[in-house]
Amino acid sequence: MTLALSNAALQMLHAWGENTRARSYVHRPTTAAGLQAVFALAQHTGLSIALRGAGQSYGDAALNSEQIVVCLAQMNRITHWSPANGVVELEPGVTLAQLWRHCIGDGWWPPVVSGTMFTSVGGCAAMNIHGKNNWQAGNFAQHILEFTAVLPAGNIVRCSATENSDLFHAIPGSFGMLGCITALRLQLKRIHTGLVSVSALAAPNLRTMLQLLDENKSSSDYVVGWIDAAAGGAGLGRGQVHAATYYAPPFAAAHAQSLQLQHQDLPARIFGVFPAHYAWLGLRLANNAPTLRLVNALKYLSARLQHGRTYLQSLAAFNFLLDYVPDWKRAYRPGGLVQHQSFIAKENALAAYQQLLQACQDARLLPTLAVLKRHKPDSQYAVSYCPDGYSLALDFSAHARTRHRLATLLAQLDQIVVASQGKFYFAKDSALHPAAARASLGAAALRNLTVLKQRCDPENLLQSNLSRRLLPELHAPE
Ligand SMILES: Cc1cc2nc3c(=O)[nH]c(=O)nc-3n(C[C@H](O)[C@H](O)[C@H](O)COP(=O)(O)OP(=O)(O)OC[C@H]3O[C@@H](n4cnc5c(N)ncnc54)[C@H](O)[C@@H]3O)c2cc1C
Structure with missing residues (x-):
């Protein structure tokens, strides 16, 4: 599949908090192959890509001024649901609302949720969100059994505790900088009443x-x-x-x-x-x-x-x-x-x-x-x-x-x-x-993230307004 850059795709996107906005070339793939085509387009045009789930981040994490934004909202299928053990397989654009509405009747609930149900599971994984039960249930990624990601070079990796386990612990939380999660397998929480x-x-x-x-x-x-x-x-x-x-x-x-x-x-x-x-x-x-x-x-x-x-x-x-x-x-x-x-x-x-x-x-x-x-x-x-x-x-x-x-x-x-x-x-x-962002991450974590970035995204395709604002060194390593 070959894509071209079109002014028709130019669109103004807002941060959820509406405190900032940016115009971008917006692409909405419906399959992993469609996503790979956008990565090829970015390589060809020299533009960068920001990934976007449901756009519920308060600031500029899913914005990319005058560059490409890949919106994953149309990759929103629940591909397998097993009420016997609460394991669900789904695409990244599925929202938490879609997920709990699909599973609650069988007595299961997402173990970690944000304060709004309108986030996507891809966005929840990419930020490794927390809920009001964080001291006990941990972050969102702790309930991912396995995920698949497309890396910017186009290769597809499957990650679990036993397969590509370093990326299993690196892509979640890395705010869309290492690869695009295209499928997840999650373990839900058993509930007896709603x-x-x-x-x-x-x-x-x-x-x-x-x-x-x-x-x-x-x-x-x-x-x-x-x-x-x-x-x-x-x-x-x-x-x-x-x-x-x-x-x-x-x-x-x-x-x-x-x-x-x-x-x-x-x-x-x-x-x-x-x-x-x-x-x-x-x-x-x-x-x-x-x-x-x-x-x-x-x-x-x-x-x-x-x-x-x-x-x-x-x-x-x-x-x-x-x-x-x-x-x-x-x-x-x-x-x-x-x-x-x-x-x-x-x-x-x-x-x-x-x-x-x-x-x-x-x-x-x-x-x-x-x-x-x-x-x-x-x-x-x-x-x-x-x-x-x-x-x-x-x-x-x-x-x-x-x-x-x-x-x-x-x-x-x-x-x-x-x-x-x-x-x-x-x-x-x-x-x-x-x-302050560097102090928050810590020098060792920033070094490690920079190494991972070079390995997963050597052409530096994945960027966002937030990543350039807070961690410019991620995009221009020494
Ligand atoms: C009212 C409200 C309440 C909230 N409450 C909480 C809360 O209680 N706890 C909490 O932790 N957060 C909370 N949040 C923040 C929210 O959970 C996160 O910002 C979450 O990442 C938003 O998901 P999204 O699908 O909208 O992602 P987006 O905002 O679209 O993107 C978030 C990040 O994920 C990346 N990304 C998106 N999809 C993918 C993908 N498939 N693969 C790789 N990277 C991807 C993007 O590049 C971006 O960096 C709240 C937000 C709102 C608006």
Whole structure:
């Protein structure tokens, strides 16, 4: 198959956070052979290629200005499903929504999911995503039994724990820099109902919040902390912890209907009243400091009143809370939103996160969302970002009028994280500087990644706006 570069393929693509965009030659192969033809086209034209799954990365990880973007959304077939053992074979463009909807009726669930169900499994593998159960279930790639990748030179490699095991631990997490995953075999998680039992716990400050995440680790399958970033002084870092377990009562059959799709569908109305489709308008109206303070204070008050309450929630509702409001990023237009997510070892986390929250308050830039998770190390992968510790994700509006102040604040937050030997996660990044990215990866991992890059992609075809922004040395080794 021979392809030509056509202006008809020129298209404007956005980062999910709509904080940046880029025009590219977009190709949408439907087979591995079609993908190989795009690699041949890149070699022929001297252009680079960025891979793109569902385009749900917050920043520029799947953008490639004036170059080629290969969008894998049309390689989205589930090719084999085995309800007996929960093993699924699928193409990279299958979304998590497609996957869980296919398997839940048989009593299986993806063991690691992102906060939105609209990511693709290829994108989840390429970033080695984490869920609210990371300290226990590890990252997405830990549940891949085998995958196939097309390397930029056109050769196809099959990778598992026993075959090409170095690439099995290098391509996942390497943000699309080594090869394109074209097929995966995943092990799903057995579930007995489509429900989790959630305990809601109030935390009056950050120290208690971290303690609650830790204390609930052994008895829960998921833990997450929602922080009121507006609270200061003794209440700095206060908020609510949700600790959830897969619901498996002795008479699970009584809850069989919870495995049906209609039981998992997110509600069409918020609080049973407002059409979810227009709820972003409400978020937009609330997107200012006084309202954010008020909403956070009311949420914390409600957290105190609900302390210790336990309730059942569908797996989709618990895991994909952010999808309750379709297209909620519209609340941030026209500047978009930026997320700062940092990963810090447990010994340094309290002090570092207190500093981060205080810095936001001092800069008078309130995060619209602040979320804490618990992690375990993912150091078996060539690109690793999870420590035995915590992560804090902070969402900010990128208004034109505060853009400069926000850039200054983000640089300050990065310094605090680097000084605490913390790490960053490229799937969420929009603003990191190369020095911080290198510190996050570590010199040895960067050297190793550069060697792998030369081996898998000697002509340097795979690039993205993010890779050139953060790690230019990957594309121009000495
Ligand atoms: C609302 C929201 C909530 C989120 N919550 C979480 C969360 O809880 N945990 C978490 O870890 N992340 C989270 N994310 C981030 C998201 O999971 C990652 O950015 C993920 O990589 C997006 O998948 P995608 O299919 O959209 O990939 P894209 O954004 O399209 O691409 C991501 C990267 O993968 C590469 N890539 C894509 N497909 C392939 C392939 N087939 N082979 C090789 N490389 C490929 C791309 O080049 C790019 O570098 C969230 C994102 C959003 C928008």
